[in-house]
Amino acid sequence: MIRDFDISSNDNTLYATGRCSNRCVFCCEPPVQHEDTEALWAENMLVLQRAPDGVPVVGISGGEPAVLGERLIELLEIVGRRFPRADVHLLTNGRAFSNLSYARRVVQATRGRLVAGVPLHSDYCCDHDMIAGVAGAFDETVAGICNLAAAGAAVELRVVINRYNYMRLRDIALFIHRNLPFAALTAFMAMERVGLASDNAAEVWIEPCDYSGYLAGAVDFLDQWHHPVAVYNVPLCLLSPGSRRFACRSISDWKQRFASECDRCELRAECCGLFATSTEPFRNIHAICSSA
Amino acid sequence: MKVTVDRRIYPESVISKAVYSLCDRYSIARMLASEHFEELEAPGAGPSFEADLLQALNDYKLRQIIADETRDVKTILYAAAFGGDDTFSADDVQD
Amino acid sequence: MPRLSAATIHSQLMMSRTDRNYHLLPFNFVRLCGREVLVNELGDMIVAPAGTVERIVERRMEDDGLYKSLMSNFFISREAIPPLSGLYAARLHERKSFIDAGPALHIFVLTLRCNQNCRYCHASSRVIDSPDCTMSVTVLDQAVALMMQSPSREITMEFQGGEPSLLPELIRHAILRADELNRRACKTIHYVLCTNCVNLSPGLLELCAEYGVVISTSLDGPWWLHNANRGTCDSHARVVAGIEKARAAVGHDKVSALMTASRLSLDYPREIVDEYLCRGFNSIFLRALNPYGLAADNADWADYTDRFVEFYKQALEYIIELNRRGIFIVEEFASIVLKKILTPGGSGFVDLQSPSGIINSVLAYNYDGGVYCSDESRMLAERGDDYFRLGCTADGYESIVYGPRAKKIAQTWAAEALAGCSDCALRPYCGADPVRAYSTQGNAYGHRPTSLQCRKHKAIIEHLISLIIERADEVLPIFSSWTA
Numbered sequence: 001m002i003r004d005f006d007i008s009s010n011d012n013t014l015y016a017t018g019r020c021s022n023r024c025v026f027c028c029e030p031p032v033q034h035e036d037t038e039a040l041w042a043e044n045m046l047v048l049q050r051a052p053d054g055v056p057v058v059g060i061s062g063g064e065p066a067v068l069g070e071r072l073i074e075l076l077e078i079v080g081r082r083f084p085r086a087d088v089h090l091l092t093n094g095r096a097f098s099n100l101s102y103a104r105r106v107v108q109a110t111r112g113r114l115v116a117g118v119p120l121h122s123d124y125c126c127d128h129d130m131i132a133g134v135a136g137a138f139d140e141t142v143a144g145i146c147n148l149a150a151a152g153a154a155v156e157l158r159v160v161i162n163r164y165n166y167m168r169l170r171d172i173a174l175f176i177h178r179n180l181p182f183a184a185l186t187a188f189m190a191m192e193r194v195g196l197a198s199d200n201a202a203e204v205w206i207e208p209c210d211y212s213g214y215l216a217g218a219v220d221f222l223d224q225w226h227h228p229v230a231v232y233n234v235p236l237c238l239l240s241p242g243s244r245r246f247a248c249r250s251i252s253d254w255k256q257r258f259a260s261e262c263d264r265c266e267l268r269a270e271c272c273g274l275f276a277t278s279t280e281p282f283r284n285i286h287a288i289c290s291s292a
Numbered sequence: 293m294k295v296t297v298d299r300r301i302y303p304e305s306v307i308s309k310a311v312y313s314l315c316d317r318y319s320i321a322r323m324l325a326s327e328h329f330e331e332l333e334a335p336g337a338g339p340s341f342e343a344d345l346l347q348a349l350n351d352y353k354l355r356q357i358i359a360d361e362t363r364d365v366k367t368i369l370y371a372a373a374f375g376g377d378d379t380f381s382a383d384d385v386q387d
Numbered sequence: 388m389p390r391l392s393a394a395t396i397h398s399q400l401m402m403s404r405t406d407r408n409y410h411l412l413p414f415n416f417v418r419l420c421g422r423e424v425l426v427n428e429l430g431d432m433i434v435a436p437a438g439t440v441e442r443i444v445e446r447r448m449e450d451d452g453l454y455k456s457l458m459s460n461f462f463i464s465r466e467a468i469p470p471l472s473g474l475y476a477a478r479l480h481e482r483k484s485f486i487d488a489g490p491a492l493h494i495f496v497l498t499l500r501c502n503q504n505c506r507y508c509h510a511s512s513r514v515i516d517s518p519d520c521t522m523s524v525t526v527l528d529q530a531v532a533l534m535m536q537s538p539s540r541e542i543t544m545e546f547q548g549g550e551p552s553l554l555p556e557l558i559r560h561a562i563l564r565a566d567e568l569n570r571r572a573c574k575t576i577h578y579v580l581c582t583n584c585v586n587l588s589p590g591l592l593e594l595c596a597e598y599g600v601v602i603s604t605s606l607d608g609p610w611w612l613h614n615a616n617r618g619t620c621d622s623h624a625r626v627v628a629g630i631e632k633a634r635a636a637v638g639h640d641k642v643s644a645l646m647t648a649s650r651l652s653l654d655y656p657r658e659i660v661d662e663y664l665c666r667g668f669n670s671i672f673l674r675a676l677n678p679y680g681l682a683a684d685n686a687d688w689a690d691y692t693d694r695f696v697e698f699y700k701q702a703l704e705y706i707i708e709l710n711r712r713g714i715f716i717v718e719e720f721a722s723i724v725l726k727k728i729l730t731p732g733g734s735g736f737v738d739l740q741s742p743s744g745i746i747n748s749v750l751a752y753n754y755d756g757g758v759y760c761s762d763e764s765r766m767l768a769e770r771g772d773d774y775f776r777l778g779c780t781a782d783g784y785e786s787i788v789y790g791p792r793a794k795k796i797a798q799t800w801a802a803e804a805l806a807g808c809s810d811c812a813l814r815p816y817c818g819a820d821p822v823r824a825y826s827t828q829g830n831a832y833g834h835r836p837t838s839l840q841c842r843k844h845k846a847i848i849e850h851l852i853s854l855i856i857e858r859a860d861e862v863l864p865i866f867s868s869w870t871a
Binding site: 122123124125126127136139142143146167168171174175177178179181224225226 | 429431452455456458459460465470471473474477478729730731863864867871
């Protein structure tokens with residue numbers, strides 16, 4: 001299925017590859033093993049050709065786009081020629097950018113308009129490696145984050161909350177404050193209950209209502225130290241009231257849905273809603289009413 | 293008040309640092325009693341001297357172990373931070 | 388494809404998780420509030436139960452949250468050289484980045500003449516009509532030229548005395564000269580005028596407004612306290628009137644005040660803080676007397692130091708209470724230390740650095756053409772001791788900053804290499820002060836166990852850490868608002 005760019009959408013993304021260098025335990029789109037970059041390249045060229053002018057943000061996702069290696073740079077240059085004023089939002093595990101010269105060339109290819117979204121699963125290397133499914137992933141990811149920032153990219157850190165890291169959310173925030181204070185944004189994200197997150201639910205799944213206290217601690221800490229922070233994919237009713245102002249309508253419009261309870265909710269218009277793709281909804285979804 | 297210290301447990305450098313750290317509170321005389329034992333005497337000091345001294349000796353011993361074990365890595369990290377262009381250049385990551 | 392289960396990955400990685408052959412990274416510790424406070428070279432702090440350091444050293448750590456935190460905060464490492472050594476080194480460099488910048492604070496002691504006669508005067512001032520203690524235009528031009536040779540991109544030009552406002556034409560000359568030279572150097576220049584605010588002429592205020600000069604004055608507390616310290620009956624009224632006049636001319640936020648705690652002040656922490664609030668200041672720097680100049684004749688510094696620490700704690704407690712009630716007021720010394728404890732950056736405060744701020748960050752040009760390491764060191768010179776004299780304004784920049792005297796002083800300016808400091812867990816939060824050591828203990832190396840400066844700094848820094856340990860929820864929101 002080719003998804004064409006739409007000027008009114010908040011999600012115009014090129015899917016670079018289904019391959020990945022990580023094996024994240026909650027991955028909602030488990031990586032493919034076969035070579036798929038050629039076929040997807042052709043599709044992406046078509047999408048770019050057919051796209052309307054003036055798209056403000058072009059996403060590049062996967063899989064791990066850096067699996068493309070040098071061809072990622074080529075892809076970014078093509079995007080740059082097609083949309084000279086667009087920001088490029090790259091979703092990457094960051095590991096390939098532990099090579100500083102690669103990081104520099106990728107940022108250069110976007111003429112400094114790169115926003116890199118990089119998942120950071122833990123402040124503790126072994127926990128991160130376990131969640132990412134690769135020994136040594138943490139060190140490469142953190143070095144990659146530093147290199148991308150040094151090369152001039154804005155880096156958005158993404159902490160996907162799961163059973164293995166929810167108790168360390170505040171420690172993760174402290175690690176970011178001390179070591180990655182240049183991060184343009186830290187986003188704490190709920191898992192999407194699909195793919196491995198659904199298959200491995202017994203091991204990795206944790207309900208937002210069970211971690212909202214830890215999440216509030218981490219969010220408040222970063223905010224207190226003046227770091228931009230956001231919460232993605234958690235409906236407002238599952239956040240502590242103090243955390244709600246950090247929540248974003250983060251779920252792509254084509255994936256968003258609401259539960260029947262949401263019809264009575266006063267905050268529905270500001271809420272990210274639920275993933276239409278989830279195999280099960282979050283527990284404890286309820287309407288927020290000022291009278292209640 | 294006199295305390296005898298075994299220099300096989302508390303090396304000379306540890307005793308020196310402990311004595312230095314206490315010298316605003318106690319006037320301490322050091323005497324080598326035998327090959328391994330050193331006597332630390334604080335004339336006129338109360339029993340708190342022994343407790344204070346042992347705490348200082350133990351803490352400085354821990355600090356000494358950490359310092360000894362980390363001497364090389366500390367040199368490497370400082371060289372990387374301030375030495376410029378060797379293999380551990382700070383340029384490998386952010387500014 | 389076969390899907391990887393988390394359990395498989397987990398078991399594959401268990402090997403490294405239970406491996407207790409970790410390596411130590413450099414850190415130190417201090418016992419506070421029944422806990423061990425661990426501090427690494429980056430200034431990152433971990434508060435742990437008593438006995439933790441011993442367990443770390445003896446490799447008896449449990450695989451728990453504390454173990455993970457020690458690993459992620461660079462106290463221990465899986466490998467002899469931590470895989471993120473580049474990040475570590477970059478942070479270490481950042482922490483000491485002031486060394487690369489070059490001298491940023493340039494103090495111009497335009498004159499020793501003064502129109503007040505304060506009881507604890509730091510500045511060795513002379514009466515208003517004393518001859519021969521005013522900077523000549525030649526010396527001033529040389530000093531400005533030296534200043535412009537500092538590699539620092541940001542320069543602060545501070546006019547000191549005596550009372551510099553007695554010489555408005557000299558201030559104007561200095562600012563215009565710097566401005567002229569800066570057309571090629573293109574630095575950012577900040578100006579500070581240290582004045583008692585008694586004698587601010589409209590012409591001088593106009594100049595200050597035009598160049599954004601910050602006016603820094605002395606206000607010790609309520610009128611009865613301030614006047615008692617100054618030995619006059621109207622000093623307070625004149626300072627307060629001067630502050631208002633200055634604010635009207637240069638803007639409210641361009642006027643700042645400094646207090647010095649005389650012995651009398653030590654009984655009135657709340658009154659002093661209240662005076663700052665009601666004069667419209669939202670910051671106060673609780674400063675102890677300096678044992679320099681005339682002040683060195685005051686007796687019994689040890690007793691004064693202990694009482695000052697108590698005064699400081701009481702005033703800070705009151706300031707915390709005010710902030711809790713929604714009244715924003717910063718204690719500047721705490722804010723400097725807290726920045727070092729709670730954030731990855733340095734503080735940029737020249738009196739609390741290692742290597743110390745003298746020469747690295749500060750040069751002082753005396754009225755007679757002598758170039759000194761700091762304001763305090765030229766005050767020593769007024770008492771006949773030239774130990775910290777680096778040269779004169781006619782000398783070249785290199786011979787002043789890298790000359791034999793600077794090299795001699797450099798041997799005692801790094802806390803990392805001073806007995807008592809090198810083994811102190813609070814070292815990353817403190818600094819070396821060879822000028823203070825020299826003036827109070829007779830040598831620039833100093834003796835920490837009997838140093839009152841050490842006693843005071845240790846007590847205050849430990850107090851701040853204790854607050855963080857015991858009253859985190861209450862104080863951290865306030866402390867973080869001070870470091871913005």
